[in-house]
Amino acid sequence: NAGVMQNPRHLVRRRGQEARLRCSPMKGHSHVYWYRQLPEEGLKFMVYLQKENIIDESGMPKERFSAEFPKEGPSILRIQQVVRGDSAAYFCASSEPLGTGGRYEQYFGPGTRLTVT
């Protein structure tokens, strides 16, 4: 059973370019979460999505950041016009639907390390 998949594992972008990070959840999981880990800081929640729907985006920066989880294909975290402060590790997690009585712990992918030069 494949775990959460993220790609690319490492991404280098120049200031002003766009970064697109992809996440495929574990088989059977329909909920996806994105977290950011800045250097020397803890993991911070960004957004929680289910297929074609954003459930909670309270941790997303107001500008330049967007996320989607289409009916088909992986979840995408998109950062437009990247700046040096966006350099971080971006982790995706997935879970079964919440509130169904099933196990809903979040399982994490290996992360994408974004470096903005």
Next chain:
Amino acid sequence: EDKVVQSPLSLVVHEGDTVTLNCSYEVTNFRSLLWYKQEKKAPTFLFMLTSSGIEKKSGRLSSILDKKELFSILNITATQTGDSAIYLCASAGGTSYGKLTFGQGTILTVHP
């Protein structure tokens, strides 16, 4: 604002020692408390706790939750060098229940 605080921030022990890691939380609409182990890659799930006073155990690791005192501990007995990692505590809650609020982590180093 939701808050999770872990202590100590770092800990150095020798193989065979027993360690206790602490986690306190203040989270609206609390749903569960989770522990993860993070080495150089993805956080690996260890435990999820939802009820007070019920110990969860997996090998040399165990954890318990106190919902009255808003506190959890993670115990590791007979530590090994492979236990060296960052241990993360997170609380699930908020309006969507899907949001995990993480503590800053405890860096555990186990020397041979």
